[in-house]
Amino acid sequence: MLYSVEPMHIPDGFLSVPVAAVLWIVSIIVVGYALMRVNKDLDERKVPLMGVLAAAIFAGQMLNFTVIGGTSGHLMGAAIATILLGPWAAVLVMTTVVSVQALIFQDGGLLVLGANIFNMAIVGVAVSYMVYTTFQKLSGGKKWGVFAGGFAAAWFSIEVAALGVGLQLALSGTSPANIAIPTMAGIHALIGIGEGLITVGTLAVIYAARPDLLRAGAEPSPGGVLLWVAGLAIAAALAIISPLASAHPDGLEWIAEQQGFLTTAKEPIYNIIPDYVFPGVTNEALATILAGITGTLIVFAVALIVAYTRRSRQTA
Amino acid sequence: MHVHYQDPYRPGRSLIHALDARVKLLVTIAFILTVALIPPGFWPVYILLLSLIISVEILSEIGVVYVLRRSILVLPFMLAALPIIFTLQGAPLFTLSLGGWTLTATQTGMERFISIVLKSWTSVQAAIVLTSTTPFPDLLLAMRSVKIPRMLVTIFGMMWRYLFVLGDETLRMMRARASRSGQSDTPSLKAGGSIIWRAHVTGGMAGSLFIRAFERSDRIYMAMVARGYDGDVRTLAQPKTSLLNWLVLVFSLLLFTALLALAYLL
């Protein structure tokens, strides 16, 4: 078995409900807009293309190369999807990849799926698009623009998405900002180089064999300006907030008021309903023990029922 | 070679397998939401939620050990939460000194850390049960009925259909690469090439995978048109939900609400 640590897919339990909810809302709006955009182009050929390409990106993520020792580098794919399909279809393809990974393979959680879609499908694509089209403009559509742009788009998409993950963990109170953000940024500065190199290799094959496929990402896309600005804004915002937040781990509190929010929400209940609401259960240790016993009994009962029905099924 | 190759659906005839996919999807998400909403340190409720999910694993007959083994997937991510043991303010538990550093673990920090790990572990088990007992096509139908846009669900379905085909293609490519990754008998030669070259080759493999995906999707599109596809995907009507399914749904939601109430009132 080859497990690679995948710090980009957040599992359930690591984001607080408010952070997860806000990112769900943002993701739903952006993915909804992307759906509308792709529908408007009315290119029905794109539906099977998006599905198969999502499968290819998922499969491509299994391709790895040895870096040093037991570690290996592999592809996330937001940049290459953006270059091959244009931004809106890429948002849908990456959304599909991230959702199916969560739904079928538990790579990333379900409640935090909105956040994972936001990081990989929205931030990843928006930043890729912003960087890649900028290189295209600068190079005047020359070959070096494709490769340098591909590398830069891949690196920035990974790095900015990672900053986002770090910030989300910090906001959720699951990891201190002064550790989570620099660590995520540091690791992904390296992972991003791997992503960039693979992306360049991918582009080299496509450029040689099917250069026509590289046109979609280079064409001006309707609504693309919006995404370009969004990509720049996200990158800039994270570039400014991240060092601030990591320099003042407590400074994040005033942005989030995360713990404050939770305790204030709980406080009135404490005051209104005192401990003796549950007759007999006056302290938490006792409650824990009771819960343990109840839980064990439930599990035991269910196991007995299943064992019994199985046996009667076999004898029947 | 990789954990991702097999369809995680495990066929069976258990009660959990028989439930409507829509009910399972909703209950799973409600369960994970409940787990997420429990504040740190409410151990009785954590224990009850954990025994609830283990009970469901037993009922589903897919094997508790199987689920637990797959749930290890979330372990590496625990590292992200590890620092809070030492950074949260609270009553000191113990002190570690690593070289010049002294780290003081606090009770609040430890409580928060264990809560995160338990939440994550409980939630991932629920997701594993959902995918192990529900064929993906049923899950797709369930997604349609909870109003996830049709086009998106169609893309999901198309991806799932070709996932294993392309996964196999990738596996064969990796085998072909491994077969030619040899070490010369000349002892002075170091095998492997540079990292940049290796990354470049890997990119080439991804590139040819994508080109083939493009060409395959053209063929798929033509085959779909040949069968009358006009850009709109039609589907069979959803089956009616039985009374049992309604009962499971209502009972689960009530139970989750009760557990939440317990956590906030205790």
Add this chain to the structure above:
Amino acid sequence: MHHSIEIENLSFKYPDGHQALRDVCLHIEPCEKVALVGPNGAGKSTLILHLNGILTGEGDIRSAGLEVKKENLERIRARIGLVFQSPEDQLFSPTVLDDVAFGPMYQGLPEDEVQARVFEALEVVGMGEYGARVSHHLSLGEKKRIAIATVLSMTPEVLVLDEPTSGLDPRARRALINLLRELDLTMLVSSHDMLMVRELFPRVVIMDEGQIVADGQTRELLDDAALLEAHGLEMPDLQ
């Protein structure tokens, strides 16, 4: 130089429980050319993937003089040239040249040596002019020959091919048969192409359901209609 393959009591079960190989024993002498035939699912490809340790079952294998085990794998892979059935799996670089150069590059050979190896391998398969071409644009016959060149450039001692003539038109097939005839290497070739087997290989091994069911002179075995039929094979009628 060892050039030989020795397999003793090899069994292999896929993770899904399918028993793909049962107690397979096979010895191939240096410079011998052996054909491997059998119906789909007989275990031919699985067996081939064991020769260089891509799959590892129970039993002992010595490939080109080295025991197949973890610490020998890279050296074995330099000695055994394994050509996959679909050239698509083997050709993944922008140009033919890059693909043929992969093996020597991985071994860390110096630049000029790599160039010489690539040039020679392409010459041998009759594709000397194709170095700068894009693999993706070639015909299947051309791709199959390039795939063979990608292992010849590693100067292997043993050549193992999985269904080399499948899907080829008659001309490409003929060219490939001529190429295989000229290569002076130990060879194990799995195939459904019985006419090629009869033309090229003095010895044939028949597999069915993960076992070797016959191993002997090609003339004798392929004339045994009952044996062939029992294992889902047949010899094309030439009359």
